Amino acid sequence: MKMIFSIFLFxxxxxxxxxxxxKEDKFIKMHQLWMANASLFDVKKAFGESFKNxxxxxxxxxxxxxxxxxxxxxxxxxxxxxxxxxxxxxxxxNFKKAVKCDWKETEETKxxxxxxxxxxxxxxxxxxxxxxxxxxxxxxxxxWKR
Numbered sequence: 001m002k003m004i005f006s007i008f009l010f011x012x013x014x015x016x017x018x019x020x021x022x023k024e025d026k027f028i029k030m031h032q033l034w035m036a037n038a039s040l041f042d043v044k045k046a047f048g049e050s051f052k053n054x055x056x057x058x059x060x061x062x063x064x065x066x067x068x069x070x071x072x073x074x075x076x077x078x079x080x081x082x083x084x085x086x087x088x089x090x091x092x093x094n095f096k097k098a099v100k101c102d103w104k105e106t107e108e109t110k111x112x113x114x115x116x117x118x119x120x121x122x123x124x125x126x127x128x129x130x131x132x133x134x135x136x137x138x139x140x141x142x143x144w145k146r
Contacts, residue, residue, distance in 0.1 A: 084143040
């Protein structure tokens, strides 16, 4: 009985780790597509057909939401010219560890009504990446732009 229970717990733990890895991995995948100067076809192949057409590109929404989690924009030859994603703080930290860069980071405090918020900004100029606190989602917007 202990053996069956142990196998059950192990399988639950591996499922949880796999889904967390896949969630973080998509932002690394976005970066790899960026570095490869990917095409519209490459992005669709990597992220599937559940996208929404937007002006000059496509977006993928958060599940059960109309808000985009990530979006890709293309030039006239269908090559990536800009992309963005919204990440939580843990995903941003993992992303920054995976993308080797000398990150330039700043913080500023904004007074809002009866409280203050810290806005964090960062950039990696040699890879054309920047990020900033996105207060409406309590997340970070990471943007790649050529």
